[in-house]
Amino acid sequence: MIIVVSSKSKDEELKGLFDYIESHNVQIKSTIGKTHTILGLVGDTVKIDMDAINTFPIVESVKRVQEPYKLVNRKFHELDTIVDVGGYKIGGGHFQVIAGPCSVESHDQILEIARGVKASNVGILRGGAFKPRSSPYAFQGLEGTGLELLSEAKAITGMPLVSEVMSADDIPLFADVDLIQVGARNMQNFRLLKELGKIKKPILLKRGLANTIEEWLMSAEYIMAGGNENVILCERGIRTFETATRNTLDVSAIPVIKKMSHLPIVVDPSHSAGMSHLVEPLSLAAIAAGADGLIIEVHNNPQKALCDGAQSLTIPQFKVINEKIEKLVAFMKTI
């Protein structure tokens, strides 16, 4: 940690700050300049609160030198983490497409979609049972029944499942789900993160609409600190001033995450764009930038979808795009 103080600071002011710092068993090395003095702190500074330092009036700025996350940090874990989702590996060179409807609507619907995407060689099925909707008057998902319909589809097709959890209370209902999704709006629902840290099941952690990459990694750290090492990150677009797309896919997040962390990262082109015609170019861009997977919305009848129809592909549209995805994934290994 580095602290910059004014060179005009009086001795007693400095003493107060030094006492505070040294009470944390940390050494101080000063570099005195003309206008500023730089204090370099040597030792374990994790427990020193930057905010507390900032309250000393002589302090002009404080800067952490070490990242605030450890378990997700590539510096302490060089090899890529590979997460196994019902037999399908993600990360460390393993790429998967996850596909399915925004929300599960009926036995026939989820089965038709599952079979449709499986015919395109897709291993993992997604489907929403608990739906976070900005309006209390919108369809909120089939909830427990939705999870049962997913289980039936799994029993019939053998496909592992991805579904979103909205509350720690519901975790027991997810016994048959292979990858539990934390939605963007819950990225900083710390209570939920803590509970997910106590189970061993893989977690798909979506980035919040306006969260920095560091905050996202800190949320992954919450899960890992609880003991669950099976975390997959999911970039799904951030909120900006642009209105031509629902969100702005932050494609740079892929290589940035790869450098900072060992965790796999997948991309959700459907929510990023909000429009089905953008799913193909954004999927291909994500692969070219190094993503470990994609999660794509597919519906058997988008015009009758109970949510987010505008961003869903039909099964035949998905088939065409998925062939390009497979080709590009294979090609990227050759360059």
Added chain:
Amino acid sequence: MIIVVSSKSKDEELKGLFDYIESHNVQIKSTIGKTHTILGLVGDTVKIDMDAINTFPIVESVKRVQEPYKLVNRKFHELDTIVDVGGYKIGGGHFQVIAGPCSVESHDQILEIARGVKASNVGILRGGAFKPRSSPYAFQGLEGTGLELLSEAKAITGMPLVSEVMSADDIPLFADVDLIQVGARNMQNFRLLKELGKIKKPILLKRGLANTIEEWLMSAEYIMAGGNENVILCERGIRTFETATRNTLDVSAIPVIKKMSHLPIVVDPSHSAGMSHLVEPLSLAAIAAGADGLIIEVHNNPQKALCDGAQSLTIPQFKVINEKIEKLVAFMKTI
């Protein structure tokens, strides 16, 4: 609802769209232009999903004419809502300052602060027991014990309490809390909102870091739709590209909310700014713009605060600022 379709649309394409719309018992009136046809929908369009309309390829754009919220809408409830917090009224011309520490740390700490702010004529005490922290390694609050310490402070000083809830499970612990706060990160924790709709206690709903005013009102609608009409909105700064302040206080939100809704709105200048020297100017700006109250962080020893010390005022600093606040509130009624 207004739908714009291309004038080149074929009859069978239009028929598909018309069938879909008319299945909702809504009438269509068309205005045919040279390049576009405008469809005006007459009737109750609340259940028509804009996304579903957008999936029809001939549709160029869809626009709601009515606001998606009803219970919070001033159009259907002209008079200002007044919320009573343990005997202190907020809204409809009633202004309150809420003050206290970011987090409750000990019996002596909360009592010293409570007495300090009460001496400045402040009625309502805030204090965090459950703390949403971006790092799993940071102080997470005293939780249940924190709420007990708050209860003691209430018993001694008679001040009603404000404290943040992070999970629906914890609501029973808040029996002694008079105004339950929903933090910015939980603004779209819809499960929590639904549970808070089932109780009658006043709710302080903070705006999310990157949420629009409409989304914020929709979250208030969730609580009201559940049956709880005692909602106070709290603007606490939004996330922008500016780094000189922790967040950007959206002061315009105050008059915008006043026009769109009948609910009271208070401002949190401490979190907006992130720096104690900005609390005074932002508090005064909020009052001048029409806010119904302020929620301000005060600590007896900011340098030893377990969280957010940099934005906390000392008790003497608060005294000075609160005198200005009182004077400006009184003055604003005269112009």
Added chain:
Amino acid sequence: MIIVVSSKSKDEELKGLFDYIESHNVQIKSTIGKTHTILGLVGDTVKIDMDAINTFPIVESVKRVQEPYKLVNRKFHELDTIVDVGGYKIGGGHFQVIAGPCSVESHDQILEIARGVKASNVGILRGGAFKPRSSPYAFQGLEGTGLELLSEAKAITGMPLVSEVMSADDIPLFADVDLIQVGARNMQNFRLLKELGKIKKPILLKRGLANTIEEWLMSAEYIMAGGNENVILCERGIRTFETATRNTLDVSAIPVIKKMSHLPIVVDPSHSAGMSHLVEPLSLAAIAAGADGLIIEVHNNPQKALCDGAQSLTIPQFKVINEKIEKLVAFMKTI
């Protein structure tokens, strides 16, 4: 300047960096930690390029200790700058309202508005002659003729003038203008800033739509570095994700600027909001936060205004609001 390097750096890597730094006549003081080494640079680091430092692979981060601006910096100029605009002082406790139409349209229009606002005790008249419009098909202003009409209004009413310049070529046409405005879109038109640095006339520098406060001060530094010390800053709203208002007034910028710089700052509530009914609350908020003035759009017939009618006040509306402004300005001096 502080440079953080990895403790694993090899001697020859460090030597390359040290040679580069020392070639700028700057001393290095190292603080060696377990994982990182902190290099504190002592001496005049203004000419050391942070980007160049960042190119050394061993460098993890670089941080400036001193602000990159000098002439606008309050640290080197403690007293408030007061700018004289045709006999009206702005800054250092002097507050002015500037009012007038978005664009000058005719002799009668500008004269009617000038007289109208002067009757409300306003000293300075604004009026656009060169208009930056996002569409090439929109009204672009009366240009030279507009400036002539402004001159006539000045001759008749005695009011000093504010008008926007869009190109350095046009500066000679502004002989009769007392305060030359640089619009938000030209805040980083560095060629224009340099030319305005060569004249002595006061400059009103609007903040860019997505510029940080530091970048804004650097643009003011451009003008001052050229020799023109008469700069007034103007906050006019920044671009965020919120769509209920045209822009988001960054009211915090007022006290932040007051701390960082000695230059006066005025607020444009008309462009911030984009809606006339928000002008009053935003004007009052700006005053309460410490602004040195306001620039408000007033039109004799907003429905027939050739630009930005929706944010213009009528002359009678302005009269009512300006009375409140005057009262609040007077009151703020008493608390």
Added chain:
Amino acid sequence: MIIVVSSKSKDEELKGLFDYIESHNVQIKSTIGKTHTILGLVGDTVKIDMDAINTFPIVESVKRVQEPYKLVNRKFHELDTIVDVGGYKIGGGHFQVIAGPCSVESHDQILEIARGVKASNVGILRGGAFKPRSSPYAFQGLEGTGLELLSEAKAITGMPLVSEVMSADDIPLFADVDLIQVGARNMQNFRLLKELGKIKKPILLKRGLANTIEEWLMSAEYIMAGGNENVILCERGIRTFETATRNTLDVSAIPVIKKMSHLPIVVDPSHSAGMSHLVEPLSLAAIAAGADGLIIEVHNNPQKALCDGAQSLTIPQFKVINEKIEKLVAFMKTI
């Protein structure tokens, strides 16, 4: 254009609005609902000012049905525009890499880089002579001398040139430049755009840091409306809250532009990222998303670059990346 008015509007209020609209030779078709009346305007509404409509108190909202741009609109120009830059085609399936230093520094520097990138099969050379720098104390470019050095490099290598213009006055100096760049900060320097519309030379129009895609297209419309049809758009990252990257590359802008406009679009991965290690993944992502070209910063000695060294590739680094670029461009034509 669609106007929504309150159903409570009185006849005389409606008359005022109707008179205003009909004075523009436009027909009105009304759809009367329970709470709102929808007015559909039929005819040429380009000259009706939405702001003026909004000033009528009965108006609740106004919406344009037609895009505000014509010449850049794909609806009126179905085929891709192909721009010829000194014999190298961009657009309509033609892909080019443009490479070179941030700024021209000396004869030897620009020649070494030109030869280096040409050896990698790159056709077009970039180099800055006029540099927009946020600090007046930073290197501002060699200006006219820089352009002369570029001309020498062109004479020797035969490579066409790209360089940025900062003021309309300087256009005559760009006689030897084949593609004139308008920087992000000048995207809405409308005076400059108008002057560039009068010449026939290709223009590379960078997107502003906080400009929407629609505003960007309107700036292209300015150039085309002046008579210059040779416009290439350049996405270079937008400003968001994320700080891990200098800007956020908006990769979705590529397919969005392809749908809305016939103009070619290239991507600048160097400025988007601000870090050289991100240039490769962002370049590949841009190609996969459908970009027509890339503009990449390359320097013979980034550590001694006079600007933006941290984002420049060395010549050998560029060679490696460009081989991948060529392979991916070829591959994308096959899927």
